[in-house]
Amino acid sequence: MTFSSLGLIEPLLKTLDTIGYQTPTPVQVQTIPAILARRDLMAAAQTGSGKTAGFALPLLQRLAMEGPQVASNSVRALVLVPTRELAEQVHQSFREYGTHLPLRTDVVYGGVSINPQMMKMRRGLDILVATPGRLLDLLDHNALRLSAVSILVLDEADRLLDMGFADEIGRILAQLPKDRQNLFFSATFPPAVQALAEKMLRNPARIEVQPAPTVEATIRQRAIEVDASRRTQLLCHLIHESCWDRVLVFVATKHSAEQLADKLGKAGIKAAAFHGELSQGARSHVLAEFKACRLQVVVATDVAARGIDIEQLPAVVNYDLPRSAVDYIHRIGRTGRAGESGTAVSFISAASEPHFRLIEKRQRLRLSREQISGFEPIATTAPVTALMTASLAGPSTGGIKGKRKSKKDKLREAVARKND
Incomplete structure (x- = not known):
């Protein structure tokens, strides 16, 4: 299997050859054709599996072939990630893979001044990588509109929910157009993540390269x-x-x-x-x-x-x-x-x-x-059994009921000590 056989266009193939990508990973073999076919996607993919290229390459191709450029203060594709570091990393991947494509990409996250980020939104973007909190800040400042979004990516969805972004994601989803492609990546699928996927996705292609993260032999x-x-x-x-x-x-x-x-x-x-x-x-x-x-x-x-x-x-x-x-x-x-x-x-x-x-x-x-x-x-x-039994019993209440000193007893003792 080669990247060419997956249907990628020449500018992307040229970039992949330059950076030394020879053979697609298992997750890329499955995700790239599904995304190019405009299907919603639900993928179990872990760090190091090549999932970023798995969604970035076909996303870049779709936007490059569809055109035209996006309007001011709008964005065509939105990628939500849980942390600033991951946001920067994903953004750099888009920039690298899209070297030979006429697309505008950028990244926004908290911890830095919002004013320069608001200025960047004025020209409009083809791809925006964002953390949920800062994205909502931009929306609250009327610096950005989501009405033109045709592709939404949730990367590391389990981490997004673990970090308490459920409400923020709900607010963002409410401002997106219903007619869009949804790409959902998560290392694990606990009930909360599963519920969010069912809410977002329409007849998704389901991809599971590994049932759970594994430890490298190295x-x-x-x-x-x-x-x-x-x-x-x-x-x-x-x-x-x-x-x-x-x-x-x-x-x-x-x-x-x-x-x-x-x-x-x-x-x-x-x-x-x-x-x-x-x-x-x-x-x-x-x-x-x-x-x-x-x-x-x-x-x-x-x-x-x-x-x-x-x-x-x-x-x-x-x-x-x-x-x-x-x-x-x-x-x-x-x-x-x-x-x-x-x-x-x-x-x-x-x-x-x-x-x-x-x-x-x-x-x-x-x-x-x-x-x-x-x-x-x-x-x-x-003994492990004793510790586990104590854990299952819940936190200590401070003593056995009926044996602890009451507040009145403690006050009496305090007065007695003072009089002594």
């Missing part, structure tokens, strides 16, 4: 037991011992990211935090410094798990475990890309052991637990 996975209080020391030890020139470290919150980056800096390791509360300029600067090897460690929340491609990244560390098995795969998938080898380390404490076992079960993994000399855990792991 990634060496390690699970290291360590007390939570000694994770920072162990991280520093691993960085020095393994001679990692760069490592992406995942934590649960923005506060943890800032705190850990500060501790690493004090230990003589060049590190920076990366999370959603940073301005776009700051986020772009951190990534540029990291890619140029001027930063050794980036401490990130899950905003970096998808849509970021760091070439030759040797290691990823789960300082805090991810919430789900799917997030685990997306996190560790930042290393071992494009045929390179990589290492993914997860820190396992007594409290997090049951959750990691659940991740293993969902991904059909079983990793041997390691202990590093000098960092052996002191805390003992409670």
Whole structure:
């Protein structure tokens, strides 16, 4: 199978030859003909499957062949993505693939001034890549109309809903013309995503290249037991011992990211935090410094798990475990890309052991637990069954009903202590 046999036009084939794309991936083999046939599409596609080219190439071809250019403050094709980094990445793909086509493309997202983005809308665009919040800002400012949209792409729909964009997507859909082609890409299809797909799509072509994300064979996975209080020391030890020139470290919150980056800096390791509360300029600067090897460690929340491609990244560390098995795969998938080898380390404490076992079960993994000399855990792991029973029982209520002190008892004790 070749790109030519999929029906792509010469300008696109010329570009693909220049950038070295020889053979279409499985997802591209299925998506390109379906999109060129103007069918709605529902595709299960993961990061690294080639899905961006799978929808960008036929979308560019459709717009180039249909013409004419779009009117002022209007857009012909709209691509919604969950994060700023993914928006920029998808936009750059459109620009690269469309090098020999007379089409105007641009990208909008939050964290930067809206005024230059409003100015760009005046000429109209053939393709706009956007995050939902900033798109609605432009609509609220009357800087953009969606009445001319003929193609809508939702990329990483599960992530869009996970990040709380359901209401925003609903508002955007209400402003789109009903007569349009809908392309729906998602790594997973939980009930909320399935419901959105059924609402949007009309007799869609269904494509599922892989039933779930898989771990590349080039990634060496390690699970290291360590007390939570000694994770920072162990991280520093691993960085020095393994001679990692760069490592992406995942934590649960923005506060943890800032705190850990500060501790690493004090230990003589060049590190920076990366999370959603940073301005776009700051986020772009951190990534540029990291890619140029001027930063050794980036401490990130899950905003970096998808849509970021760091070439030759040797290691990823789960300082805090991810919430789900799917997030685990997306996190560790930042290393071992494009045929390179990589290492993914997860820190396992007594409290997090049951959750990691659940991740293993969902991904059909079983990793041997390691202990590093000098960092052996002191805390003992409670029986898994007991921990799971406690988890199922729900959060603690603070004691056994009838045995806790009442507010009156506490007040009496306070008065007694004061009188003493």
